[in-house]
Amino acid sequence: MTPPNPRILVLWADRDSTNLGLRALAEGTESIVERRWPNAELTFHTQDSPDTPLSKRSVLRDILRPRGPIKRELARYDAILDTGAGDSFTDIYGLRRLVLMAYVQRVAAQLRVPTILMPQTVGPFDSRLGRLIARRSLQQATSVFARDPVSLAFARQLGRQSASESTDLVFALSRPDHTDTVERDVVVNVSGLLWFDNPHVDSQSYRRSVTALVDGLLQRDRRVGLLAHVLDSPVTDNDVPAVRELGGVFGDAVEILVPDSLTDVRGILATANVVIGARMHACLNSLSVGTPAIPWAYSRKFAPLVDALGWNMHVDLRASTDPARETLALIESMDDSAARKDVRELLSRTDSMMGELGAALGDIGVRQTAL
Numbered sequence: 001m002t003p004p005n006p007r008i009l010v011l012w013a014d015r016d017s018t019n020l021g022l023r024a025l026a027e028g029t030e031s032i033v034e035r036r037w038p039n040a041e042l043t044f045h046t047q048d049s050p051d052t053p054l055s056k057r058s059v060l061r062d063i064l065r066p067r068g069p070i071k072r073e074l075a076r077y078d079a080i081l082d083t084g085a086g087d088s089f090t091d092i093y094g095l096r097r098l099v100l101m102a103y104v105q106r107v108a109a110q111l112r113v114p115t116i117l118m119p120q121t122v123g124p125f126d127s128r129l130g131r132l133i134a135r136r137s138l139q140q141a142t143s144v145f146a147r148d149p150v151s152l153a154f155a156r157q158l159g160r161q162s163a164s165e166s167t168d169l170v171f172a173l174s175r176p177d178h179t180d181t182v183e184r185d186v187v188v189n190v191s192g193l194l195w196f197d198n199p200h201v202d203s204q205s206y207r208r209s210v211t212a213l214v215d216g217l218l219q220r221d222r223r224v225g226l227l228a229h230v231l232d233s234p235v236t237d238n239d240v241p242a243v244r245e246l247g248g249v250f251g252d253a254v255e256i257l258v259p260d261s262l263t264d265v266r267g268i269l270a271t272a273n274v275v276i277g278a279r280m281h282a283c284l285n286s287l288s289v290g291t292p293a294i295p296w297a298y299s300r301k302f303a304p305l306v307d308a309l310g311w312n313m314h315v316d317l318r319a320s321t322d323p324a325r326e327t328l329a330l331i332e333s334m335d336d337s338a339a340r341k342d343v344r345e346l347l348s349r350t351d352s353m354m355g356e357l358g359a360a361l362g363d364i365g366v367r368q369t370a371l
Contacts, residue, residue, distance in 0.1 A: 005039045006078040011054070011104065012085040014046045018231040018238060021281030022046065023262040025083045028169030029118060032354065033081070036362040043077070046085070047100060056100050062107070070107050079364075080108050082141075083169065084120035086281070087301045089137075091130030092199070102133045109140040116364060117144045119166040119357065121301040122151035122158075135159050143364050145357065148304035166357045168305060170284045171350035176266050185223035186331070187257065187269065187286075188214060189277030191296075192230060194317075195242035200298040201317050206278070209317070211249060212324035213276065218253055220328070225255040225272070229265065229282040232258075239279070273336060276327060278317070280305075287311065287346060292339040294327055309346050313339075 013025035026044050033040050045054050053069035062068030074080070082105065091098050108115045117138075125131040138144055138160035145166045146152040155163035194206040217224050226247050228239035240258055247256045259265035265282075266289050269275055275286035275293040280302055283293035287306075295302050295314040306314055313330055315323050 004037075005041060006037055007041045007043070007076060008033060008037070009074070009077040009080045010042055010044045011080060011082040012046050012088060012101070013083040014044045014049060017046065017048075018233040020229050020231065020259070020262050020265050020285070021086060021279065024170040024173065024281050024285060025086055025118075027262060028172040029081055029083060031172040031174070032118075032169065032358050032361060035358040047097075054100075054104055056096055059100060059103050062103075070104060071111065074104070074108050074113055075111055077113055080113055080115040081118050082115055082120075083118045086147075086168070087121040087299070089117070089120055089134070090123055091125050091127050091133075092299065095127070095130060095133075098130060098133055102137045105137050105140060114142040114364060115140075116361065117141045119145045119147035119169055120151070121148065121305075122146050122163075123154040124300065131158065138163070143360070145360075148301075148308050150300065150304035164360065165308075167309060167350055167353050168281075168284050170281060170288045171347070172354045172357075173266070173288060175289055175347075176263070176270050182271050184225050184255070184268070184272045185274075186217050187225045187227050187272040187275045187277075188217075189227045189229050189275065189279050189282035190239055190242045190246050191278035192228075192239040192242040193237050194278050194298060195239075195245070196236055206317065207246075209323045210278075211246065213327055214246065214250060214254065216324055216328045217331075218250065220332075222331075223255075224250075224253070225257045225268075227257040227265070227268065227275075227277070227282065228259070229277065229279040229285075231260075274331060274334065274339075287343055288350070290340070290343050290347065292334070292336075292343055294330055296323060296327075309349060311342070311346055 010029050013022050015026045017023050045052050047055050053073045058069045062070040125134050135158045138158050144160050144163040146155055147168050152165045197203050214224055226243045228243045230238045232238055232240035247254055269286045269291050270289040272291050275291055277283045278296040283295040286293035297314055297316045315326050320326050
């Protein structure tokens with residue numbers, strides 16, 4: 001029997017994260033849970049959450065103890081919803097992150113805590129060990145939801161034939177009322193991940209491209225705002241230094257946009273005519289509030305997701321010889337009213353998909369913890 005107030009652990013998403021994409025995953029998951037269990041008690045954990053026992057350092061201590069810190073923490077819950085941080089169920093960010101995620105899933109299975117892999121990117125896995133770890137994780141999960149058809153195929157190739165397809169959890173969020181009196185034109189998300197050395201694209205090439213894009217927009221008399229979607233923190237992977245450095249090049253010709261919350265950034269995006277960004281959730285946030293977006297893709301997580309929603313306007317940084325020129329051409333050819341209509345049709349599809357996800361989650365059920 002499902003408890004009326006289940007204790008649910010939401011993994012790898014956080015309502016207080018400086019990464020607004022992780023906040024979107026957390027609040028999107030919360031919205032889905034509320035449809036089935038309005039009185040559920042939710043706890044959010046990432047590896048960076050303060051005092052979390054679910055950290056890389058805790059794995060060795062937990063393996064050697066029958067009541068280790070990870071086992072004790074997971075035993076408190078009736079169900080676990082694993083968001084995979086949206087795109088971290090892969091080995092492209094290194095095996096240590098994947099091993100932590102897989103170990104937590106393994107302990108949950110041993111404790112018989114139902115674990116649902118919420119809509120996320122599955123793969124790629126470039127190493128044999130990564131594929132072995134992924135196969136085990138997929139097999140022991142209670143249910144698996146991919147957020148794009150390529151990830152669904154990947155999950156099935158790794159043996160999880162019952163995996164289902166959904167879409168990103170940002171589309172479970174309520175859409176803001178457009179009450180802001182400020183009207184913006186082009187909002188450009190500048191990715192701190194790509195601005196500095198990274199394993200995805202050449203950082204100097206990215207800097208040149210985004211600088212050329214802003215310059216080209218200004219030459220065409222477009223009003224430009226530079227947006228941070230990962231907020232300032234001690235870690236280098238945040239957008240604020242990149243936004244401020246690029247803003248210094250153009251001075252008062254551009255608006256600097258550093259939101260203070262997920263609600264704030266969604267309000268900003270709702271005021272724009274178009275959003276361009278290399279942070280995928282900056283673009284998904286934009287689409288989810290009804291604003292056309294042009295993602296600058298740096299991995300295979302971008303195109304399959306938006307293509308599956310019928311949104312084919314994106315630029316691949318790994319393949320494009322001139323991302324700025326390609327983007328400017330897309331903007332010049334864009335029919336604003338037609339693009340808005342396309343986004344409304346996209347949202348109609350995602351609303352249905354989120355409803356189906358909520359219904360599927362309710363069918364899975366949770367366990368009753370021993371109190």
